[in-house]
Amino acid sequence: MTSEKDSKRIVIKIGSSSLTSINGEVSRRKLEKIAEEVVHLKEDGFEVLLVSSGAVAAGYRKLGCLTRPESLAEKQASASIGQGLLIESYSDIFLSHGYVASQILITRDDFTDELRYNNARNTINVLLERGIIPIVNENDTISMDFLRFGDNDTLSAKVASLVDADQLIILSDIDGLYDADPRENEHAKLLREVNEITPAIEAAAGDPGSANGTGGMKSKIDAVKIALASGISTFLGKATTPTIIYDSVYQNAKGTYFKPKSNSPNLTSKERWIAFNSGPEGKIIINDRVKKAIMKNGTSLKPTDVDSVSGHFDQGAVVNILDTEENTIGLGVMNYSSDAINQIIHKTERHLLTYEKVAIESDHFVCHLHSEVLSTI
Structure with missing residues (x-):
């Protein structure tokens, strides 16, 4: 299929609940669903980068924890196990489709230092231009609390800004942004298109909703702010919806589309940093x-x-x-x-x-x- 959007760059953020089974381990079936859609986009001529959660969720049971750990040391130990399991699964699945995946572990400090920021940008650009699928995650194994992004929603928006993405796709366990919490209000309405994050929208953002994740709607709204200020269109939708990734790129998915205003400033890489x-x-x-x-x-x-x-x-x-x-x-x-x-x-x-x-x-x-x-x- 030939697309009028050939060569455009897509960043996809995938949360822990979108990757793991009910037991908290990596779900091969969920990974394969994501990979198939990414491959479909690659065959249409898109460059695709994944910002993937799931390292702690994938590793904590192997560490011997029955539930997601609370202490920093146990989280980091879980991540050291889960990161390997996660990238191995991604790599195997993409190789079966003829594509190579790479792993990039990053910390907040890599963004605050301008030289490291530019090095990360250059490295990812080379990978994307060579047809590789970068898999980015926070380096949970070594990050200290004051150096953490706190959630991969924020990380995905910063990565999208870093690589001059055309679109950021945030997959979650909810259909999109509602005018009220749909778990508490049965009359809540899904907002199909948003051009500005208003105080009313921020007020509708709730607390974290998934036991395996760290980011709730508020973290997603914060990420959208960064993307919109960078001139990047953003989509928020439910990960389990069939063909959600592919359809969101072609503006056909159920969810919320956040679109920058036409007069949004075009910031340079220096200005974004x-x-x-x-x-x-x-x-x-x-x-x-x-x-x-x-x-x-x-x-x-x-x-x-x-x-x-x-x-x-x-x-x-x-x-x-x-x-x-x-x-x-x-x-x-x-x-x-x-x-x-x-x-x-x-x-x-x-x-x-x-x-x-x-x-x-x-x-x-x-x-x-x-x-x-x-x-x-």
């Missing part, structure tokens, strides 16, 4: 005189524009830019360390700070990016 991954290291408070100028024109900050500096950071760090009422204006890349800035404030007209477009695209986008996206990461 700053917006979603950099982890601001300090704060700069600017005076009201310059606030409007940088919001409108994106001018760089001079020492006379800075009222105060908070936190310790080195040259090249990303920092939060605040007004005098401590409202977030944007993000900036520092040309000087915090110590140097404190020494030269009001003594030179040299530019201290280079703004990226991500921080000053427009009033609307700044508010959306920071209150709706950055605060959730």
Whole structure:
């Protein structure tokens, strides 16, 4: 079949409940269903990357646990068993269809470090361009709590942004986004298309619903925010629905389609890293005189524009830019360390700070990016 979307790049997030049996072990049948649809897309000319949960769920019974472990050490030990089982199953199934799968284990730290971020991007691009199917998962075996994504919904959105995906597909145990919790309200309606994550939509997001998973609807909405801000269409649907993956790519599936607005900014790779991954290291408070100028024109900050500096950071760090009422204006890349800035404030007209477009695209986008996206990461 020839598609008008040939060569487009698809990222598919698969949750633990979509991969494991009722006993918590990897379900060969579920994996084969997913693989068959991925292969179908590959034969149509798509590049496909999987962000797969399931390592802890696949391994904890082999560790001797009767239920999903609670302690970090037991989770990591379970993951060390389950990661091997999971990639072995994926690899065998895809090889039977003539495709090679690769494993990529990643931590949050790989995203916050710009060099490692770019290395990951380059590696995945090579794999996709060579026809390989990358299987990405968080490195649960070594990740510490403060370095964890917390769920693979967030990871999938960051990976989709990293590789400039055209579409993110999030598979779950629910049909899509409803205007109320369908488990509690029989009159809840499925939202077929959403262009903006409003407070009402966030209020409808519930708690985690699967015993084998970590992410609920709230984590999926947070992931959608990142994808929409990156200009990536996103689909949320039920993993057990027949041909859900294939149909979602061709806009025929039952579920919720999240589509970026036509005027969404086209962020560069650098800007996406700053917006979603950099982890601001300090704060700069600017005076009201310059606030409007940088919001409108994106001018760089001079020492006379800075009222105060908070936190310790080195040259090249990303920092939060605040007004005098401590409202977030944007993000900036520092040309000087915090110590140097404190020494030269009001003594030179040299530019201290280079703004990226991500921080000053427009009033609307700044508010959306920071209150709706950055605060959730």
